[in-house]
Amino acid sequence: MRKWISFPHKEGTVSRQAHADLPEQAIYEREAGRAGFFGPAAHFHHRHPPTGWSDWQGPLRPRALDLNRQQQRHPVPWQVPAFLHNSHCQMRLWHLDHSMTELMRNADGDELLFIHAGRAELYCDYGHLTLETGDYLMLPRSTMWRLEVLEPLQILMIEASGDSFQLPDKGIVGPHAIFDPAMLDMPRINDAFLAQQDEQPWTVKVKRLDALSEVRYPFNPLDAIGWHGDLAPVRINWRDIRPLMSHRYHLPPSAHTTFVASRFVVCTFVPRPIESDPGALKVPFYHNNDDYDEVLFYHAGDFFSRDNIDAGMVTFHPCGFTHGPHPKAFAAGMAHQKTFTDEVAVMIDTRDPLQLSEAAQALENPDYASSWQVKE
Numbered sequence: 001m002r003k004w005i006s007f008p009h010k011e012g013t014v015s016r017q018a019h020a021d022l023p024e025q026a027i028y029e030r031e032a033g034r035a036g037f038f039g040p041a042a043h044f045h046h047r048h049p050p051t052g053w054s055d056w057q058g059p060l061r062p063r064a065l066d067l068n069r070q071q072q073r074h075p076v077p078w079q080v081p082a083f084l085h086n087s088h089c090q091m092r093l094w095h096l097d098h099s100m101t102e103l104m105r106n107a108d109g110d111e112l113l114f115i116h117a118g119r120a121e122l123y124c125d126y127g128h129l130t131l132e133t134g135d136y137l138m139l140p141r142s143t144m145w146r147l148e149v150l151e152p153l154q155i156l157m158i159e160a161s162g163d164s165f166q167l168p169d170k171g172i173v174g175p176h177a178i179f180d181p182a183m184l185d186m187p188r189i190n191d192a193f194l195a196q197q198d199e200q201p202w203t204v205k206v207k208r209l210d211a212l213s214e215v216r217y218p219f220n221p222l223d224a225i226g227w228h229g230d231l232a233p234v235r236i237n238w239r240d241i242r243p244l245m246s247h248r249y250h251l252p253p254s255a256h257t258t259f260v261a262s263r264f265v266v267c268t269f270v271p272r273p274i275e276s277d278p279g280a281l282k283v284p285f286y287h288n289n290d291d292y293d294e295v296l297f298y299h300a301g302d303f304f305s306r307d308n309i310d311a312g313m314v315t316f317h318p319c320g321f322t323h324g325p326h327p328k329a330f331a332a333g334m335a336h337q338k339t340f341t342d343e344v345a346v347m348i349d350t351r352d353p354l355q356l357s358e359a360a361q362a363l364e365n366p367d368y369a370s371s372w373q374v375k376e
Contacts, residue, residue, distance in 0.1 A: 004034075004039060004040045005040075006040055012045075013025070013026065013045060014043070014045060015029070015043075015045070017249075018031070018041075018043050019249060019250045019280070019281040019285050020248070020249060020277070020279045020280050020281060021279040022045065022279075022281070023045050025047070026045035026046055026047050027045075027334070028045070028046040028047070028048060028049050028050060028286060029043055029044070029045055029046075029281070029285055029286065030043070030044045030046060030050045030285075030286040030287065030288070030322055030324075031043050031285055031286070031287040031288070032044070032287070032288045032290065033287060033288070033289060033290065034290060034291055035291055036254060036265070036289060036291060036292050036349060036351075037252040037253065037254040037289070038254065039291075049286070049324075049327065049330070049372070050286045050322040050324065051286065051322055051323065051324055051372040052372065052373075052374075053369075053372070053373075054373070056369040056370070060318060060320050060321065061321075061368075061369045062315065062316070062317050062321070062323060062368055062369050063315070063316040063317075063356065063364055063365075063368060063369075064309070064313060064314070064315050064316070064364065064365040064368035064371075065083060065313065065314040065315075065316065065360055065363045065364055065365075066310075066312070066313050066363050066365065067083065067093045067312050067313065067314055067363060068310070068312040068313070069362075069363050070083075070093055070095075070359075070363060072095075072359070073095050073097070074094075075096070075098070075100060075101070075102070076102075076104070076205055076212070077092065077094040077096075077104065077155075077157055078092075078106070078207045078210070078212065079212075080092050080093070080094050080095075081357050081358075081359040081360070082357055083314065083356070083357055083359070083360035083363070084295060084314075084316060084354045084355065084356060084357070084360065085354065085355055085357065086350060086352045086353060086354050086355060087161060087352065088160070088161050088162070088163060088261070088262070088263040088264060088350070088351075088352055089158065089159065089160065089161060089261070089263065089264050089348070089350050089352075089354070090157075090158070090159040090161060091156070091157070091158050091159075091295065091297075091348065092156075092157050093116070093154060093155070093156055093157070093312075094153075094154070094155045094157055095152070095153065095154055095155075096118075096120075096147060096149060096152070096153040096155065097149065097152045097153075098149055099146075099147065099148040099149045100146040100147050100148070102146070102202070102203045102204065102205055103144045103145065103146050103202060103203070103204040103205070103221070103222070104144070104145055104146065104204070104205050104207075105142055105143065105144045105145075105204055105205070105206045105207070106139070106141065106142070106143075106159065106207050107141065107142050107206055107207060107208040108141070108159065108161050108162065108207055108208060108209065108210065109141050109159050109160045109161045109162050109163050109164070110138060110139065110140055110141050110159070110160045110163065110164045110165045110261075111138075111139045111141075111157060111158070111159050111160075112136060112137070112138050112139075112157070112158040112159075112160070112165055112259060112266060113131075113135075113136070113137040113138075113139065113155050113156070113157055113158075114135070114136050114137075114155065114156040114157075114158070114297075114299075114346055115131050115132065115133050115134060115135045115136075115137070115153065115154075115155055116133070116154040116155060116156055116297075116299055116311075116312065117133055117151075117152070117153065117154040118133060118149065118150070118151040118152050118153035118154060118155075119131065119132055119133065119149075119150040119151040119153075120147040120148060120149050120150055120151075120153055121147065121148040121150065121192070122137065122145060122146075122147055122187065122233075123145065123146050123147075123148070123193060123196055123222055124139070124143055124144060124145035124146075124187055124222065124233060125143050125144050125145070125222065125224060125227075126143070126186065126187040126189075126224075126227060126232050126233055127186075127187030127188045127189045127190065127193045127224075127227075128187055128188055128189075128190055128192045128193035128196075129185065129186070129187040129188070129233070129235060131147075131235065132237065134237045134238045134239060134299070134344070135235050135236070135237050136235065136236050136237070136238070136258070136259075136268075137233060137234075137235050138165050138233060138234050138235075138259065139233050140164070140231055140232070140233060141164065143233060144204055144221060144222060145233075146222075154312070156297050156346060158266060158348060160261040160262075160264075163261045163262050163263070164261065165259045165260070165261055165266075166259070166260050166261070167181070167259065167260065168257040168258075168259075168260045168265070173244065177242075177244065178241060178242060178243065178244060178256075178258075179236060179240050179241050179242065183236055183240045184234040184235065184236055185234065185235040185236070186232045186233065186234055186235075187232070187233055189224065189225065189226055189227070193222070194225070196220065196222065197220050197222065197223045198219070198220050199218070199219050199220075200219070200220065201216060201217065201218055201219075202216070202217050202219070202220050202221060203215070203216050203217075204216075204217070204221065236258075238268050238270050238299075238344055239270075241258070241268055241270050243255075243256060243269075243270055243272045244256070245272050245273060246275065246280075247273070247275055247276045247277055247280070248275065248277040248279075248280050249275065249277075249280055250275055250280060250281045250282065250283075250284070250285060253267055253269075253284075253347060253349070254267070256268055256269055256270075256347070263350065263351045263352055264348055264349060264350040264351060264352075265348070265349050266346065266347070266348055267346070267347040267348075267349070268344075268345075268346060268347075269341075269343060269344065269345045269346075269347065270344055271301070271340065271341055271342045271343070271344070272340070272341055273339065273340055273341075274333075274336070274338055274339055274340060274341060276336075276339070281333070282333035282334070282336060283324075283325040283329055283330055283332075283333035284324060284325055285324060286322050286323070286324030286325075287322065287323070287324060288319070288320075288321065288322050289317075289319060289349070290319050290320070291319060291351065292319055292349040292350060292351055293316070293317070293318045293319055293349070293350045293352075293353060293354045294316070294317040294318075294319075294323070294347065294348075294349050295314060295315070295316050295317075295347065295348040295349070295350070295354070296314065296315045296345050296346070296347050297313075297314050297345060297346040297347075297348075298310065298311055298312065298313050298314070298315075298343070298345050299311060299344040299345055299346060300343070300344040301341075301342040301343035301344050302341075302342050302343060303343045303345065308371065315368075316354070316356070318353065318354065319353075326371060326372055327372065327373075327374050
């Protein structure tokens, strides 16, 4: 049995409430926290921005990737290199311009697809489902599937290696908050699914231990006429998410959790009103999330805490240093210049260190670590 050493203490000039009513002489609050906003934390009140460094050397640094520059195209998603990965998670951006002529099966773990752009018809073991921009699709491990492209696709793929995706425990707000599980759509055994069943040869590409194998059938193995049980792919669109909000308190990112694996979480930031209480912090607080690496994939909108970030870009903040809003965003928040956010982003927080692939290094903005410096 273990228990955190816990002794709530105040030293010097402090606010009584985290993220609110900050001391006028030290408006830069920094949270040092453990266990991803669920463990013990300390809140420091600084005279200078904790991100106000003047130089940065060494391999540990904040990184930004422009995935819009990615050139790889392949009909098999796992032949596109992951841009970030560890033993429990893989992330890749997959472009698909044409309908798939083979079936896919990931035997290494559940797969979460976020449709960044495009539209498609999904056919899988469980039936047929139409996918639109902004959809999440969770595919259970070893599901056979293929996509018929209606509009060229860009898909953020997140693999829970050796693991599964589940829903978060929503605690005191209850199971229907953020989104009701009744909002989850599942594939249907409908006319479109039955019509695609044929006696033509089909190939299934199977990924296991990151190696590809092929299984050939003299017929289409998506030939079920029904199924029953409580295991199935599910779909939800970010537009179906109703975010937790407080006009008096800036909620931590964990309040926006959408899916949970054993060693990482997936959160969704969607448009919401900005805090209106005069004393409330109105931008993300500076923080050391010292047990997690943080990845943000920017999908759409105006990203209010960052400068020079566009849709299709990724920021990667490994644990070990403070990160938070850029200077212009912090100043705009203090002035309450905006009353509503219009950004949509997917955040992946991993408990284990992530590795940047060689292919992704070519997409990196080398000046990103300097982007917090105040420009004269």
